[in-house]
Amino acid sequence: MFDKVLIVCIGNICRSPTAEYLLRDRLRGRATTVGSAGLAALEGKPIDPLAGALLAEHGIDASAHRARQLDGDAILAADLILVMQRAHLASLARYSPHAVGRAFLLGKWQGDREVPDPYRKDRDAFERAYRLIEAGVAAWQQHL
Template sequence: MTTSLLFVCLGNICRSPLAEGVMRHMASPDLRIDSAGTGDWHSGDAPDSRAQAVAAARGYDISAQRARQVSADDFAHFDLILAMDARNLDDLRQNPAFPGRAHVAQFLPYAGLASPLDVPDPWYSGDFDGTLDLIETACARIAAQLQ
């Protein structure tokens, strides 16, 4: 039974905070949800202002989140760790603590979505709405699986 879920992207300021915010809205309050990045460049920072704006426009408040880097403890304390793209998944697999007790998978395929495989990084594309569309679809599927 999954009781804890960690979303992971590169810097933990766009995709994974969006996924955390959406899943908190959709899932049971008993599910422990967090997000982190594979890198530490933004540790302590709030989510990107564009991510906050697109989330707020759809009723998700992610403003209190703060970026952090994935830690070895995460592999021991989370049941499920979902990477936003293949690069993030590779980075997680290279962590010395991998896999720990966590099941580690790529986010969209885990949700049963065949295409695209990666959640595009809106930091580069600027398409925060499109990214959030994918995240909402995947989170709805995962939330239904977890109930």
């Protein structure tokens, strides 16, 4: 059983908070806690407006989100760490050997599919990322 799930991307303002809020919504009523952080977080920044709008269109309010930097304590506390790209797995392994074995791609159950970064791109890029994140969250939900 995974009691604490940590979702990681780069800036912690687009992909990881989208996945965090989607997974938290899907796991509502369960004891699992879900958080997110960034490898190079834009610390204190709110969710990107396009990412927040897409969540809101699906009935999820992420306005409380504030980006936070990934640190060793967050890694140690997590039972499961989900990342968006293979490069994030490599960064985690370099940063903390404790992450190895607990870190997987969000798209693991879709053939290790990556979620490309929509940051500073158009709405289509955000919609594509949202669909990939939603599929990854749905697949992980079955394993949590």
